[in-house]
Amino acid sequence: xxxxxxxxxxxxxxxxxxxxxxxxxxxxxxxxxxxxxxxxxxxxxxxxxxxxxxxxxxxxxxxxxxxxxxxxxxxxxxxxxxxxxxxxxxxxxxxxxxxxxxxxxxxxxxxxxxxxxxxxxxxxxxxxxxxxxxxxxxxxxxxxxxxxxxxxxxxxxxxxxxxxxxxxxxxxxxxxxxxxxxxxxxxxxxxxxxxxxxxxxxxxxxxxxxxxxxxxxxxxxxxxxxxxxxxxxxxxxxxx
Numbered sequence: 001x002x003x004x005x006x007x008x009x010x011x012x013x014x015x016x017x018x019x020x021x022x023x024x025x026x027x028x029x030x031x032x033x034x035x036x037x038x039x040x041x042x043x044x045x046x047x048x049x050x051x052x053x054x055x056x057x058x059x060x061x062x063x064x065x066x067x068x069x070x071x072x073x074x075x076x077x078x079x080x081x082x083x084x085x086x087x088x089x090x091x092x093x094x095x096x097x098x099x100x101x102x103x104x105x106x107x108x109x110x111x112x113x114x115x116x117x118x119x120x121x122x123x124x125x126x127x128x129x130x131x132x133x134x135x136x137x138x139x140x141x142x143x144x145x146x147x148x149x150x151x152x153x154x155x156x157x158x159x160x161x162x163x164x165x166x167x168x169x170x171x172x173x174x175x176x177x178x179x180x181x182x183x184x185x186x187x188x189x190x191x192x193x194x195x196x197x198x199x200x201x202x203x204x205x206x207x208x209x210x211x212x213x214x215x216x217x218x219x220x221x222x223x224x225x226x227x228x229x230x231x232x233x234x235x236x237x238x239x240x
Contacts, residue, residue: 095221095233098206103223104159104238105231107202108180112166120166120173124181125201127159127237132185132196137162140180147174155185159238161203178227201237204228 104125112122124137135152147168152160166174185196204225212220222230 095209095223098223098233098236098239099208100206101239102203102205103225103236103240104161104201104203105225105228105235106199106237107228108182108200109178109202109228110164110181111178111227112164112174113176120176122164122166122179123161123203124164125159125161125203125238126183126185127199127201128155128157128185129197131156131187132198133187135160135183135185135198137164138182138184139164140182141174142177142179147179159201202228204231 108124110122110124112120114120126135126137128135131154133154135155137150137152138146139148139150141147148164149169150162150164152162164179166176168174181200183198183200185198187194187196204227206223207226208224210222210224210230212222214220220232222232223236225231
């Protein structure tokens, strides 16, 4: 079972450091135990060798080299583990700078809400592989019913954002809550219409950062995006 920690204070960093120190001590003890067993077996082999047919020196040299290799690999693993722990801590601290910012992630969900001044807005985004002459965003309610279609016109390749005022195609006010959307992009040439690949992107606000430690000891940093769930920093397409 994975363990979760909320990041946002210096306590989280010290928690990670203690965990890394404990793991390092365990690995060092395991390495020492391996060396002891290897040396005991080597000494036993020397004591019990046939005097008339002693073990070749090259064999002892080879076995000692194996011990050195095992010890070196163990130390290398410890070093890599330490570097990864330091990188994860650094990534966690860097991720906290995103708190309060809005980000674009893969997804087709957007939240319609009413602000304190009474204005209503929901936002989303999309990414086009190539330029499109016509882009439409179709908005659906929780029942899967089409409530509005936004004509975005022509758009270049790349990432774009849009906003919806919460009104249906008939002009009625939609309820606050979550809606989904689809993006349709096309080009027309010589009377023929072709489809342009378009990916839907969700807009979300970063509310916090979580450090999740898996059962194998690996650590990952996740962004708390409220109703959009938890996502890694690698999922972020844009920050604004």
